[in-house]
Amino acid sequence: MPRSLYIPLSICICVCLFAGCAKTDALDGDIVTAEKDIFTDADIQEQTVYDGQGLTIKAVSLDMNAPDGPTLMLSGENRTGAARVVTIRNCSVNNIMAAPVFEMKIGPNGDASSGAVFSGDLLEVAGIRTFTGISFVLRIAGASEAEGYFDTDQFNMFTSMSGKYTQKYDFPGAVIADADGVIIKIGRVADDKAVLGKQIYIYIDNSTSTDITVESTDTRVNGIPIDPMFFAAVGAGKKCWAPLVFQDSDIVKNSVESIDDLVISLRAVSIYGTIADTGACQVTFSRPDTI
Numbered sequence: 001m002p003r004s005l006y007i008p009l010s011i012c013i014c015v016c017l018f019a020g021c022a023k024t025d026a027l028d029g030d031i032v033t034a035e036k037d038i039f040t041d042a043d044i045q046e047q048t049v050y051d052g053q054g055l056t057i058k059a060v061s062l063d064m065n066a067p068d069g070p071t072l073m074l075s076g077e078n079r080t081g082a083a084r085v086v087t088i089r090n091c092s093v094n095n096i097m098a099a100p101v102f103e104m105k106i107g108p109n110g111d112a113s114s115g116a117v118f119s120g121d122l123l124e125v126a127g128i129r130t131f132t133g134i135s136f137v138l139r140i141a142g143a144s145e146a147e148g149y150f151d152t153d154q155f156n157m158f159t160s161m162s163g164k165y166t167q168k169y170d171f172p173g174a175v176i177a178d179a180d181g182v183i184i185k186i187g188r189v190a191d192d193k194a195v196l197g198k199q200i201y202i203y204i205d206n207s208t209s210t211d212i213t214v215e216s217t218d219t220r221v222n223g224i225p226i227d228p229m230f231f232a233a234v235g236a237g238k239k240c241w242a243p244l245v246f247q248d249s250d251i252v253k254n255s256v257e258s259i260d261d262l263v264i265s266l267r268a269v270s271i272y273g274t275i276a277d278t279g280a281c282q283v284t285f286s287r288p289d290t291i
Helices: 120-125 248-253
Strands: 011-016 022-027 047-052 055-063 071-078 084-093 104-106 111-117 133-142 149-151 155-158 174-179 182-186 197-206 212-221 231-234 239-247 261-270 273-277 281-285
Touching: 047 133, 047 155, 071 084, 071 104, 084 111, 120 239, 174 261, 174 273, 182 261, 182 273, 197 212, 197 231, 197 261, 212 239, 231 239, 239 248
Parallel strands: none
Antiparallel strands: 011 022, 011 281, 047 055, 055 071, 071 111, 084 104, 084 133, 104 111, 133 149, 133 155, 174 182, 182 197, 197 239, 212 231, 212 261, 261 273, 261 281
């Protein structure tokens, strides 16, 4: 039985870490630059991702320059009399967490295919120019909640670019947490194209042997309490670029013309408890950027 998965600009940063005292880091230049460019092509061989309980799922092809973003095509064959819904969890590309948009519905005794679409914007922010390897878990559920679900084992695949491209993990932000195998950095991106709001990217390096989640516990913008949308799930040994999103409605309601000062607390938790708790970290942007 498959196992279950548990559930740019200069800035001056004043940081309170776990032991208490703060240091100031001055950074020059852009924190994150997302260049718009064509991704380098990479292919995969057709391969079986999961075969069991009357269901076969295969990875069929990879199109790095599909219209909506790099797309991994999967196909499914359902040999049972019940409908199935397949989604992707705990996905990483080149050892960097990257959740695609994916859902495949397979009718009883039917076939289906669907593409897992990766956000080109996020890949570019993370410095991913091509795919060398993809890792993920499939969650297979019934058509209704009552039928439940199960998670497959982690599946790892290599592409034709494996061994030909070296992924860099560069994020020139300032460290706000470094303890017990978890490093957290903060930078800034004023993303005019973001659908949900304005984004500040948080970089998380999880070198522990367990999956972790990272949440914000207290956030103030220019001294005003504003709750962002932020949650990051980072697999064991993985890295993550996670956007801290302030909704436009909250920005307007609180008359925030630019993010000049940010106070944020982040907490990293594993199944064994809290790994890292930054306390209140004050981030002062020395060159305000109107958003």
